[in-house]
Amino acid sequence: MQTSHLGIEAAEMRKRQQSQNEGTSAMSQAPGNQRPNNTCCFCWCCCCSCSCQNTTTDEIMSWSQNFDKMMKTPAGRNLFREFLRTEYSEENLLFWLACEELKMEQNKKVIEEKAKLIYEDYISILSPKEVSLDSRVREVINRNLLDPNPHMYEDAQLQIYTLMHRDSFPRFLNSPIYKSLVESIGSTSES
Structure with a gap:
């Protein structure tokens, strides 16, 4: 009974992840990287549950100076995820x-x-969403799989966070996605 309950939970978690991925893929399908018709605001997401309406101009501008700050805000992560999707590296986030x-x-x-x-989703070499990790971190993960704990992926998580910060973030700041956002808030604040 317990095993089947966990199997159901796992299936439901996968469905949620898939629906999140599908629900946010409208931008990828929009022609010419234009905002899809169903976006609710300037963060280009495809739902009204985003927090961009509560994001201040100063906060958005601060993202260019502070990756950590951007990653702590749902609107910042959503926008960064949209960018990573264009680079086919969304799996990192x-x-x-x-x-x-x-x-x-x-x-x-x-x-x-x-x-x-x-x-299975991010570490396995069989996964299409495999993240890039060094062999030392993979060894630690394989050992930790014998007795999983909530912090077993911390080394891997830090490695991916650092990769996003050093590699993807500078390109994000120069991307049309971020520049359009900055322009749109600039024109809104001038009105």
């Missing part, structure tokens, strides 16, 4: 977010299941 979610878990069975799903 999805992995980082999955690790953040795992860290908050306290139920041992759920930790085991989430740890396994993260491994």
Whole structure:
């Protein structure tokens, strides 16, 4: 009974991840990288649950100076995710977010299941969403899989966070996605 319950939870978690990926893929399908018709605001996401309406101009401008600050805001992460999608590296942010979610878990069975799903989705060489990790970190993860804990992916998460910060973030700041946002808030504040 317990095993089938965990299997159902795992299936539901995968469905949620897929629906998040599908629900936010409208931008990728929009011709010419234009905002799709169903966007609710300037952050180019495809839902009204985003927090961009509560994001200040100063906060958006501060993202260019502080990657950590951007990553702490849902609107910043959404915009950065949109950019990563254009570079076919969205899995880096999805992995980082999955690790953040795992860290908050306290139920041992759920930790085991989430740890396994993260491994299958982002660490396994068979996964189409495999993130790039060095062999030392992979060895640590493989050892930790024997007794999963909420912090078992911290080294890998740090490696991916650093990769996004050093590699993707500078390109994000020069991307049409971020520049359009800055222009739109500049024209809004002038009105």
